[in-house]
Amino acid sequence: MLRIAICTFLTLTFCGQLLAQGIKGNIKDNEGNPLPFASIYVKQAGTGTSSNFEGNYELPLAAGTYDVSFQFMGFASEQRKIQVGSGFTTINIVLKPQVYDLPTVVVSGKAEDPSYTIMRKAIAKAKYHLLQNDSYSAQVYMKGTGQLTKVPWFLRKTLEKEGVDTSRVFTSESVSEISFQRPNTFSERVISVRASGQDMDNANPTSYINSSFYLPKVVNAISPLNPRAFSYYKFEYQGSFRENGYEVNKIKVAPRSKGDDVFEGEIYIREDFWNIYSLDLTTSIYGFQVDIQQIFAPIQDEVWMPVTQQYEFSGQIFGVAGKYSYLASISNYEVVPNPDLDAMVELVDEKIEEAPEEIQAIKEKNLDAGMELVFEEDKEVSRKQFRKMMREYEKQELKETEEPDLISDYSFKMDSLAAKKDSLYWESIRPVPLTSKEVAGYAKDDSTYVADKVQAEADSNKVRNGQKFRPGQILTGSYYKLGERLRFDFPGFLPHTNFNAVEGFNLTFTGTLQWRNDTTTRLRISPYVRYGFASEQPYAKVESVFGIGKAEQRSTIRLSGGSYIEQFNPGIIDPLVGSLYMLLFERNYFHIYEKQFAKASYARRFKYRYTVGASIEYANRSELFNNTDYNFFDRGNRRFSDNAPTNYETTAQAFDGNQALITNLSLRARPWIKFRKYNGRLIPIYDRSPELRLTYRKGIDGLGSEVNFDHLELGVDADIRLGVRAIIDVDAEVGKFFGNPSLEFMDYKHFTGNRLEVSPMNVTGSYRMLDYYKYSTAQEYASILTHI
Incomplete structure (x- = not known):
């Protein structure tokens, strides 16, 4: 040693x-x-x-x-x-x-601000700048500095008692090595990280610097270089200046309407090359202001890359205001330019200039010939043809990759000693000196911080392992590790204490025993024991789920059975919401029946694109009746509606006990889904493809079963994007019961109604103010839910 x-x-x-x-x-x-x-x-x-x-x-x-x-x-x-x-x-x-040199412009009714032709050319060349490098690597030093700027007087003393110094500056630093390989592979290795006043594990700079204003969207906002930028922004030319032999244009960016998805500020564009020289833009995210500054520099010939980036987040919640600034210094670039792309392109804005002769090769999508004419022979090209050529170039490149549907492949690694570097190391490598306030923020010894963190984790582990049980967990729940691969999750009684007109107040004991062998094999067993105090009736069931295979190719087997209660349309009303409406407003939307059943199902997923499933269930269904009219505020002229729901197709609300053997076959498909990859794990991007659904249900007459029907349904769920702010959500389905179906009311097709004053989070999740069961049907039907 x-x-x-x-x-x-x-x-x-x-x-x-x-x-x-x-x-x-x-x-x-x-x-x-x-x-x-x-x-x-x-x-x-x-x-x-x-x-x-x-x-x-x-x-x-x-x-x-x-x-x-x-x-x-x-x-x-x-x-x-x-x-x-x-x-x-x-x-x-x-x-x-x-x-700035601001030339005199003759104003007339047809005159256009010079910024518009500059931005049209910059937009046309944005994809070129994205594809300009085959690969690059760099070192990133990221420093984050945060401070509370306003604390209400009634909170200040409480925070001081908790040991929080509201005047202290919290600082985090990290040094990372990043690399990029075209078209979409990005990796980061954090070699050192340090923090005062916050968890070191969360100091990850890449989420702030891994974007580009050449992309259509940045920080979920529309880039000024988005192909549709003119629909969202007004631009204004504010002059130019010359530097090192080239001209730089200053353009004011102003949103046509305020919002979280637009920027405002200034962007500087280099003349003739149409690349970003620097920018100073502001946007907002959930009410927090985000200021972004980037400075670019020539790294190799005409390859310009950001060398300094600054992000400042500021805002307030419940009277507590603060700001947090991130400064990224990027150095030691090693760039391999794309040999297919030449920096000099003679772009012509055909909107205000005489359009050059159309290049036939580009029009015919003869990519090689078109690029040879543009880049090797310096032939003039309109901005529209240039954009078309770059789109085709990108499409062809993606088709030639091993995974053409992969949007990005990101890997992140933190060195095991990254958080253990001492102050001498940081003084030797820190490219940006600390301010006096930041030095004071580091005054608390790092070893004390780590010791406090280790102690807190040890205390947490005691609770999780059952070494320190608190009585309050009976109500609120917790989870307990029973070994390296086994754990028991207990949600507590509080979330499962509800009320309905059949059972009155009811209490459910449930928990989940989870066993995981590795990342591909897992088993969950969940028992449920329920008791209704008004009906004086206990119920119990067991559900088990066995999954095998990676997430994108997983097979799932489900087995369940017991004697339990079920809504006629399963899951249509949350039990807690139904309880509140009955107790507070004396409105009964929670209609249930008793079911003794055994059910088995199997589902197989194929790389997130397709999921096929099959199930079979045998059940004995029995009618239930109201047993209580209790509520918090007795209105006298109102009472709970009967437990049997009303429906236009059937006059008999009640039903006799019956047996049913029902099978179900289903197919769900997202054929155009795209993916991201993080550390080798495939992550689906579901909104990139509509979901198509095909379901067939069969009620089998025989083996004691009293139902006989065939039900086929087709459905589609899609988000049609007409722009960032123009999205049409559609959920449509058509179906039919064939022949002369013999079935009970719970077997009908039920629609997603809503009689509550609140809407579901899913904008196409239900019809507004539609009764839950009046329009249920055993005939043909069509349903469409849209939201614009």
Whole structure:
């Protein structure tokens, strides 16, 4: 151990000497104000950093001569040639406000703001910039800083008693190595992570920097470079400036209507190349404001990549306000450009310029010939034809991949020692100096934080393992580990204490015994014991589920049986909601019958696209009657309706006890489903494909069964997207009972009615104010639910 420690010390010392030189200093404006989060980029080294909130920066560099660029949003950048020798060279920078050239524009009724042709060309070339690199890798330093900015007086003392310092700055840092392989493979390895005042395990920067404004959507909002951006934004030209021989246009972005799915601010577009130079945009998510700044730099020839990104989240909940800022400094880029794509493209905006001759090869989808004309012969091309060519290029590329339906393949790994690096390590690699408040935030020793976390987890494990049982868990529930592969989940009695007119107050004991052999084999057994205090009748059943295979190819076997109660339309009313409506408003929508049954079913899933199922059930069904009229507020002129539901097709509300043997065959298909992959696990994106349903039910006459019917149903559930804000949700079905069916009311086709004042979360989950059972049918039917 001593030898290892000495070797480690010597290695760190040697490395420290190699990078014990570089540049440092302060970045201010011409009035002496510090410029926080300014970008410093060194092209020869392919690395950079950012200034901290106080304007200070520090960048270790090997000895040599470098061209260093200093940039800040809204200020003219400054280029310096700097000689780095031994030690750190102090370079203090004063940036001047950017001066924009705003040419005089003759205003007329037909004149168009110059920003529109700039944005049309930038939009046309957005997909090109997405496909510009075959691969790249980089190192990302991410620093998050958060602080409460407002705490109500009545909460301040409570927080102080809990040990929460409302003036403290909470800081997290991480260093990650990221890589991208076209078309959609992204990986991240976190090599170090540190936090004060929050859980280290949640410090994952990639969710904030792994997007691109060249994509149609960013942070669930419409990008200004979305193909449909003109439907959501107004643009305004605010001038241009020249830098390093090229012209940069400043464009104001204003949403046509406010909302969580749009941005506003400024975007800077480079003339002729139509790539993003920088941007400063704002959006909102669930009432929280999100400010986004990105600065790009040329990494290799005309490959521009973001080198500095800043995200600031601010808002308040129940009077408690705060903000959290993330600063990402991306360096050590290694880029492999796509050899198929040349940076220079002569784009013509045919809306205001004379359209060039249409390239026949692109029109005929002859991709190779079209790209040769555009990129190799520098032939002029309209923006519409260029967009069409890039779409075809992307489609062809996806078809040639092994998994063409895979949208993204993301892998994440955290080194086992990532959270164990000490303060000396962070001082040696941190590219952005800490502010004085952030240093104070780290004053609490990390080892104390880890010890507190370990102790909290130990206390939690005691409860989970049953070593420390609390009486309150009888009501609220808990779960208990009975070994490495076995656990028992007990939800408690509180969620299963309900009321209905048949049983009165009823209490259910249930729990789930779960056994898992590995990721592909699992078994769940759930017993249910129920007692109604008004009916003085107990019920019991057991449900078991056995699954085998990976999630995308899983086979599931279900066995259940017992004597229990069932709604005529299973699951149409939540028992808790039904209880509240009976007790508070004396309205009975909960109609049930008794069922002694045995049921077996089998289902097989085929890569999430198709699921086939079959089931068989034998049941003895018996009628139940109201046994109580209790409620909290007796209205006198109102009483509970009978337990037997009313229906237009059958005049006999009551039914005699009967036996039924029913089989069911089903097929569900999502043929156009897309997927994401996370650490090798396939994740379906269900809203990318409509669901098609085919169901056949057969009531078998024989073996004591008294039913005889054939029921066939076709259904479709789809989200038709006409834009980000224009979505039509459709759930339609048609069906028919063939011949002269002999069946009981619970075998009818029941529709998803709703007599409650609240709507379900699923917008096409039910009809508004439709009676639950009046329109149930044993004939042919059609039903469609839509929401726009």
